[in-house]
Amino acid sequence: MTFLVPLTTVWARTAVVLTVMFCAHQALAGDRPNFLVIIADDMGYSDAGCYGGEIETPNLDQLAAGGLRFTQFYNTARCWPTRSALVTGYYPQQIRRDGLPGAPKDFGGRGKRPEWAKTIADYLKSAGYRTYHSGKWHIDGEPTKHGFDRSDQTTRGPGFFETIKKKTRDPEYYETIHTADFAIDCLKDHAANFSDKPFFAYVAFRAPHFPLHALPEDIARYRDRYTQGWDVLRKQRHQRQQELGLNAADLSATEPNVGPPYAFPEHIKQLGSGEVNRPLPWDELTPDQQQFQAAKMAIHAAMIDRMDRSIGRICDQLNAMDEMDNTFICFLSDNGASAEIMVRGDGHDPAAAMGSAETYLCLGPGFSSAANTPFRRHKTWVHEGGISTPFIVHWPKGIKAKSEWRSTVGHVIDIAPTILDLADIKVEQSQGPPMSGKSLKPAFSSDGVVVHDELWFYHEGNRALRQGNWKIVFADDSNAGRRGVDKEDATDVTWCLYDLSTDRAEQHDLSEAEPERVKAMATRWDKLRSQFLSQATQN
Structure with missing residues (x-):
């Protein structure tokens, strides 16, 4: 094939003792699957073609055609908590990698994992994987000190090109290409020097995260594509989702009063008269605003297009190694598309070509709403738009199903235990709780498999709990959580209740009709909060 371009008891505070057990005989590399985990940053649920998008993603589409697409797979609503959950199998609050009401100040983006929260690379390396x-990265510690044999963190600047402040800028450098280049170099080296071992490759693209930077030739392919606006785009994507067989019967209503999660009015002034921080009806925008917004969406699309081409190059390398069939590949996004608008890094030059290194642009709430079709809200919120990710799984040798949907409810915490299961690695821990994630392996052979009875969510004051098809959700629109004033007492939280079996777009609040259900679920949310806090404070 050629590519086109509940948690248990209190445990002692002693050091972690981990025993990785696998077959006593020395297995050949071909006896165990390789693993390739690919994650995008701020990519919306509907951005890929195989999830209803118009963006050219032939390589992701081909992976989906040869494998599975999940419709109810979740993340943590933010980049660093999702990455920590992915590599460890725990909710980030369990391992101090996101805030938690009542938690010490050393929780969150700068929190340090407990010693017992090892990475998937730690386990795989101990089992003979490269x-x-x-x-x-965006996880505490250095990758090579947490199980990775080789690592290249693509951080040459705040944007996707080398920083404009650098005297010796590389004019050929573009981060997405570089990320793929290093991954391919690792695979080539593996084929040349470690072909007797299986491998685990974690490829973490930063695209299409802001700033919106893309190559001119990529932007040109989408330059005039979005001039009809976000209202039309949402309807077009929703129609394609229905044609694809994706369970997308509802389409969320636009929320014109919901803007970026953080207010930066001075930054918006820097961006000029074309910027708008609310998803107003497209025909209410001025011609200048319409042109500016459509150009930003074109850059967003160009960034995803280039990422897909880069994924294709990595898959070409797997084919060249004759490892494609025996490599378990999964693709996801770390959170929904972003409504944020800000200026950072090297600043923004309004006279420079949009998408160039001299500019600093963000997608904003209008086209973010379209990117997250058919759901509500965006990154940082725990409504479906913030926490629903595309999830593609491809493994010809191990998964017979082709081009099938899976409605099984899964979460990014499931990736580590799934990989360990497929690698036949059993982890015994004398310290710390068992992983909260569960293996998704049963869902690969049939749909409707129940992996989780419940899933818990929290980020910056926003809260949710899903039990079966019922979901309670609270949005902290006061921004109190973002100011670090989360309180342990949640008595003033007003929950909404949705039946996701009929209302995945969260349009019909049933809290008044089901007050006892809301009360029981809210109590359970807080019980898990207390439990996670207790676990996280263990050494």
Whole structure:
């Protein structure tokens, strides 16, 4: 094939003792699958073609055609918590990698994992795998000190090109290409020197995260594609989702009063008269605003297009190694598309070509709403738009199903235990709780498999709990959580309740009709909060 371009008791505070057990005989590399985990940053649920998008993603589409697409797979609503959950199998709050009401100040983006929260690379390396990381890290510690044999963190500047402040800028450098280049170099080295071992490659693209930077030739392919606006785009994507067989019967209503999660009015002034921080009806925008917004979406699309081409190059390398059939590949996004608008890094030059290194642009709430079709809200919120990710799984040797949907409810915490299961690695821990994630292996052979009875969510004051098809959700629109004033007492939280079996777009609040269900679920949310806090404070 050629590519086109509940948690248990209190445990002692002693050091972690981990025993990785696998077959006593020395297995050949071909006896165990390789693993390639690919994650995008701020990519919306509907951005890929195989999830209803118009963006050219032939390589992701081909992976989906040869494998599975999940419709109810979740993340943590933010980049660093999702990455920590992915590599460990725990909710980030369990391992101090996201905030938690009542938690000490050393929780969150700068929190340090407990010693017992090892990475998937730690386990795989101990079991004889070679382990590689390329791209964004955003997890505490250095990759090579946490199980990875090789790592290249693509952080040459705040944007996707080398920083404009650098005297010796490389005019050929573009981060997405570099991320793929290093991953391919690792695979080539593996084929040449470690072909007797299986591998684990973690490729973490930063695209299409802001700033919106793309190559001119990529932007040109989408330059005039979005001039009809976000209202039309959402309807077009929703129609394609229905044609694809994706369970997308509902389409969320636009929320014109919901803007970026953080207010930066001075930054918006820097961006000029074309910027708008609310998803107003497209025909209410001025011609200048319409042109500016459509150009930003074109850059967003160009960034995803280039990422897909880069994924194709990595798959070409797997084919060249004759390892495609025996490599378990999964693709996801770390959170929904972003409504944020800000200026950072090297700043923004309004006279420079949009998408160039001299500019600093963000997608904003209008086209973010379209990217997250058919759901509500965006990154940082725990409504479906913030936490629903595309999830593609491809493994010809191990998964017979081709081009099938899976409605099984899964979460990014499931990736580590799934990989360990497929690698036949059993982890015994004398310290710390068992992983909260569960293996998704049963869902690979049939749909409707129940992996989780419940899933818990929290980020910056926003809260949710899903039990079966019922979901309670609270949005902290006061921004209190973002100011670090989360309180342990949640009595003033007003929950909404949705039946996701009929209302995945969260349009019909049933809290008044089901007050006892809301009360029981809210109590359970807080019980898990207390449990996670207790676990996280163990050494």
